[in-house]
Amino acid sequence: MHEVALATQLSHVVARHAEGRRVCAVDIEVGALRQVVPATLAYAWRFVVKDTVLQDAQLNITWVDAEIACSSGHHTRLDATDYLDVRCPTCASPTTVIAGEEFRVIDIEVDLS
Known part of the structure; x- marks a missing residue:
């Protein structure tokens, strides 16, 4: 289950860029060729961020x-x-992949108050 490793790395990236601010939401894109199960990644995220500043x-x-x-x-x-x-x-004909390999953070919503 590499979703736990992905969620862990994602949490490190988000926390670093949030610079101590409370994070409300993280928007990501995941491509079909990344072999990620979205529901499993979402579950792993909840597990990884529990009891952290990202909880x-x-x-x-x-x-x-x-x-x-x-x-x-x-x-x-x-x-x-x-x-x-x-x-x-x-x-x-042979083809080139033009979409589906994404795994990227689109937006981090932080609390500015």
């Missing part, structure tokens, strides 16, 4: 579907539950 911080996860593009210009969104084929489903 009240809500973790908001936005899921980013995988998307590929081939040299012919076709773009295809991949369903994460399907087998991920690296060929274009339209023309069978």
